[in-house]
Amino acid sequence: MIKDSNVLDVEKVRKDFPILDTLVFGHPLVYLDNAATTQKPEAVLNAMNEYYHTINSNVHRGVHHLSQLATDAYELARKKIAEYIGAKHAHEIIYTRGTTESINMVAAVFAKRYLKAGDSVLVSGMEHHSNIVPWQLACEERGATVKVIPIDGNGELVLDGLDKLLSEGVKLVSVNYVSNALGTINPVRDIIQAAHRHGIPVLLDAAQAVQHMEVDVQELDVDFLAFSSHKIYGPTGFGVLYGKEKWLNELPPYQGGGEMIKTVSFEKTTYNDLPYKFEAGTPDIAGAIGLGAALDYVQALGLPAIRQVEHELMVYGLEALQEIEGLRMIGNSANRAGVLSFLVGDIHPFDMGEILDKQGIAVRTGHHCAQPIMDLYCIPGTVRASLAFYNTPAEIDRLTAGIRKAMKLLG
Amino acid sequence: MTIKEKQDEIIGDFEFLGNWDDKYEYIIQLGKELAPMDPIYKIDENLIRGCQSRVWMHPEYKDGVITFTADSDAVITKGLVSLVISVLSGHTPKEIIDADLYFIDAIGLSSHLSPTRSNGLLSMVKQIKMYALAYQAKSLQS
Numbered sequence: 001m002i003k004d005s006n007v008l009d010v011e012k013v014r015k016d017f018p019i020l021d022t023l024v025f026g027h028p029l030v031y032l033d034n035a036a037t038t039q040k041p042e043a044v045l046n047a048m049n050e051y052y053h054t055i056n057s058n059v060h061r062g063v064h065h066l067s068q069l070a071t072d073a074y075e076l077a078r079k080k081i082a083e084y085i086g087a088k089h090a091h092e093i094i095y096t097r098g099t100t101e102s103i104n105m106v107a108a109v110f111a112k113r114y115l116k117a118g119d120s121v122l123v124s125g126m127e128h129h130s131n132i133v134p135w136q137l138a139c140e141e142r143g144a145t146v147k148v149i150p151i152d153g154n155g156e157l158v159l160d161g162l163d164k165l166l167s168e169g170v171k172l173v174s175v176n177y178v179s180n181a182l183g184t185i186n187p188v189r190d191i192i193q194a195a196h197r198h199g200i201p202v203l204l205d206a207a208q209a210v211q212h213m214e215v216d217v218q219e220l221d222v223d224f225l226a227f228s229s230h231k232i233y234g235p236t237g238f239g240v241l242y243g244k245e246k247w248l249n250e251l252p253p254y255q256g257g258g259e260m261i262k263t264v265s266f267e268k269t270t271y272n273d274l275p276y277k278f279e280a281g282t283p284d285i286a287g288a289i290g291l292g293a294a295l296d297y298v299q300a301l302g303l304p305a306i307r308q309v310e311h312e313l314m315v316y317g318l319e320a321l322q323e324i325e326g327l328r329m330i331g332n333s334a335n336r337a338g339v340l341s342f343l344v345g346d347i348h349p350f351d352m353g354e355i356l357d358k359q360g361i362a363v364r365t366g367h368h369c370a371q372p373i374m375d376l377y378c379i380p381g382t383v384r385a386s387l388a389f390y391n392t393p394a395e396i397d398r399l400t401a402g403i404r405k406a407m408k409l410l411g
Numbered sequence: 412m413t414i415k416e417k418q419d420e421i422i423g424d425f426e427f428l429g430n431w432d433d434k435y436e437y438i439i440q441l442g443k444e445l446a447p448m449d450p451i452y453k454i455d456e457n458l459i460r461g462c463q464s465r466v467w468m469h470p471e472y473k474d475g476v477i478t479f480t481a482d483s484d485a486v487i488t489k490g491l492v493s494l495v496i497s498v499l500s501g502h503t504p505k506e507i508i509d510a511d512l513y514f515i516d517a518i519g520l521s522s523h524l525s526p527t528r529s530n531g532l533l534s535m536v537k538q539i540k541m542y543a544l545a546y547q548a549k550s551l552q553s
Contacts, residue, residue, distance in 0.1 A: 025431070348485035350463040355487075358431050366463045380484065381463060409435055410486060 007305040014390050016041040016297075027360025030395045030402075035180050035208055035339055035386030036364050037230045040294070044234060047293035048286045059285055060259065060276075074285050077292030078275070084295045085225065086216035087242055091274040094248070095283055098239035099207040100130040102226030103174065105241055105278065106203055107134035109251040114171050117143030122170045122200075124186070125151040125376065126179045129369040131205045135174060149175070149191075151376065155182040155331030159190060166198045173202045177209035181370040181382065182331025183339030185209075192222055201247065207231055211388075212310060212337040214303045217242055229287060234294035238287030241278070248274050255280040306389045310338065313387050317396045324403055330382045341368075341382040344403060347410050349381045355406035356383075361399055414506055417498045418514035425518040434518065435487065442490030448482040459534045464488040466535045470542045476501050477546060479539065491520065491532055499539055504547035508540060 014020050017039045022029040031039060051073065057066035059074045075090070082090040096102045107121075115121070121135045125148050135146050147165060150158045157175075166173075173195045178185050192202045201223035209215055211232040217225055224247065229238040243251075253260055253271055257280030262270040271277045298306065317340050321327055326345040344352060353365030366381040367374045374381055385399055412420070428434045452469035459466040464485035471478045479496045483489040498514065499507050515521055515532075 348464060350485040351487045355435065358435070380465075405432075409432060409439060 008301060008309045008389060010309065010390060010392055013301065014392075016043065017390055018042060020390060024360035024362070025358055030361040030391075030398045032385040032387065032391065032395070032399060033362045033364050034388040034391075035231070035368075035384065037236065038211065038233045038388055039390070040233055040235070040290075041297050043297045044290050044293045048235060048290045051286050051289045056285075058282055070285060073292075074283070074288050077288040080292045080295050081240055084299070085210065085240075085242055086218050088218060089245055089274075092242055092245055092248065094241040094243065094275045094278045095288055096226075096239045096241050097237055097284070098228040098230070099205060099226045100134075100228075100239075102224075102239055102241035103131055103203065103205065104134045105254045106172075106174075106224050106226075106243070106251075107138040109254050110172055111138035111142050111144070112252055113250070115139065115142040115144045118169060119144040119171045120147045120169050121145075122147045122149060122165060122173045122175075124149040124157055124175045126155065126157070126182060126184065126186075126370065126373050127174075127176055128180050128205065128207070129371070131174055131176060132372070144171075148372075151373070154333055155179065155184050155373075156333050157184075157186055157191075159187065159194075162191070162194050163198075166195060166200060170195075170198070170200055173200055174205065175202070176205040176207070177215070178206075178212065178337050178339075179331070179370070179373075180208045180339065181368040181373050181384070182333065182341055183208075183336040183386075184331055184333035185213075185335045185337050188222070189220060192220055196221065208338060211298070211306075213307050223247055229291040229294065232291075232294055233297060234291035235287050238284050238291055240291075245274065248278070253277050253280070257281045259283070301389065309389045310387055313391055313393065313396065314338075314340070316393050317385065317387070317399075320396050320400045321403075324400060324407075326407070327403070330377060330379065338386050338388075340385045340387070342385075343379060343382055344407060345411070347407065349383045351410050352383045352403070352406050355409055356399070356402045359398070359402045359405065361402045363399075414498055414502060414510045418512070418517075421494060421498070421514045422517045431519075434520075438490035438494075438520075439486050440490070441493040442483075442486040442488075445482070445489055445493040445496075446480065448480045452480065453482060459538055466492055466532070468492075468535060468538060470539075470546075472504075472546045472549075475550070476503055477507060477543060481535070488532060491515070492535060495532070495536065495539070504543040504550065507543035508547065512536060 019039050055066055055069040057070040059071040078090045078093050081093045087093060121139055123131055123135060123146060139146050152158050175191060177188050188204055195202045203224035204222050206215055206225050206227045210227045223244050225242040227240055230236040260272050260277050260280040262272050321342060327342055330341040349365040353363055356363055364384045368384060428437055453467045457467045457469050464483055466483045468479060468481040479500045481492045481496055483492050
């Protein structure tokens with residue numbers, strides 16, 4: 001067994017996450033469902049608690065003291081998020097309810113402005129349903145189509161035909177940075193550069209990327225980027241859409257209501273400046289503050305240290321899993337983050353998940369909202385163990401022992 | 412035996428099984444031993460879609476009682492399917508409609524009937540009751 005990484009004191013870090021001490025069916029919890037949602041450190045819980053205890057108020061509206069403090073905290077979070085992903089301006093950060101809403105927002109407003117009959121939107125064969133269905137809805141309405149970058153048996157994108165695909169009426173490319181089902185890190189730089197050569201903007205679904213590695217929107221030169229707070233140690237129900245200023249200025253608003261307007265009369269409404277043009281109604285103030293605290297926490301640990309610790313764990317996990325007879329990995333990309341997806345013999349993933357659960361081991365089973373991938377491999381789903389920096393080699397050992405026990409019971 | 416007696420017998424059997432692995436071993440065994448379904452009935456029309464595991468079920472109404480055959484692609488689900496069928500098969504539509512399936516909860520597998528689990532078993536129980544209702548309506552007409 002490898003020793004815990006020396007770049008992060010994992011045992012110490014684990015103490016920041018009270019839930020990790022939970023017992024499940026009498027066993028210490030082994031939480032390996034981090035791609036579904038991560039646990040929250042005390043710092044995040046405290047920041048949200050403190051907001052409600054001390055400065056709860058509506059933002060941007062009140063002349064009163066508390067409203068000012070709430071607004072300051074809320075806007076400070078936007079600055080932290082902008083810095084975290086290397087955005088040029090804080091007003092390029094639009095608050096949403098999560099990655100799904102971020103993508104739906106772009107799909108709706110981009111289609112309204114730019115998509116016409118015969119056009120297409122290009123996604124990849126390994127997208128989450130959240131990055132397929134919004135485009136299908138938008139395209140259906142405009143008489144456009146959704147095209148797909150194919151994937152190979154290793155779970156990697158096949159980019160040979162990309163230039164040809166891009167030259168066939170594509171108006172926008174929307175791909176994930178890291179696959180939630182396979183863990184593949186996609187060569188998004190190449191995709192963005194290729195798309196830009198054709199003058200096509202790119203949206204990155206970074207829901208499975210920002211918690212594992214440094215993502216810099218200016219360096220990537222990406223046009224839109226979406227991620228969810230709850231997958232990066234922040235609260236649920238909150239998320240981010242980054243958009244380049246010029247795009248956000250050009251696109252029409254998404255929803256109408258309070259906050260997003262400058263003046264309203266029955267004849268004409270003028271919209272507010274960025275980012276408020278896209279933020280109708282009273283927002284999730286505590287959510288923003290919670291995500292800000294989560295990003296502070298991640299940065300205090302350091303993304304390079306997180307990446308190293310998770311990489312060591314991934315290598316250890318891959319080796320340990322592959323020692324199990326009859327186990328096959330689904331997705332064999334050399335370049336991967338966070339996710340170990342596998343099947344054992346002809347054991348149904350649901351049966352495996354249930355027996356692991358009884359041993360206190362939390363994994364996800366099923367198609368992971370990425371049915372096209374499962375169809376490609378002709379499987380009903382996979383068992384997915386997904387890692388965070390607070391996981392340990394000892395927990396991987398619990399997983400492999402748990403799998404062996406399940407094999408004995410189910411075999 | 413009545414539906415209630417059958418359920419009580421299952422609960423009694425499970426009381427002898429000490430820990431969770433024994434219970435699961437038993438359910439898995441039942442799944443493996445479930446009489447195979449005639450392939451002609453293993454078709455999409457008989458498929459009950461859960462989110463994760465699939466269940467096929469076929470009813471036959473004869474001499475006033477309904478007999479069910481079924482299959483599932485997940486063996487734990489199949490074991491539970493086997494238990495449900497053994498409890499409800501061979502009863503009249505009215506007995507099936509009125510049946511309260513308390514044994515799944517009592518043997519500690521209630522999570523299989525949770526709508527969030529969506530593994531096919533809950534949908535299967537609903538489907539069985541639907542068939543019973545349909546056969547009851549049919550028998551009242553004739």
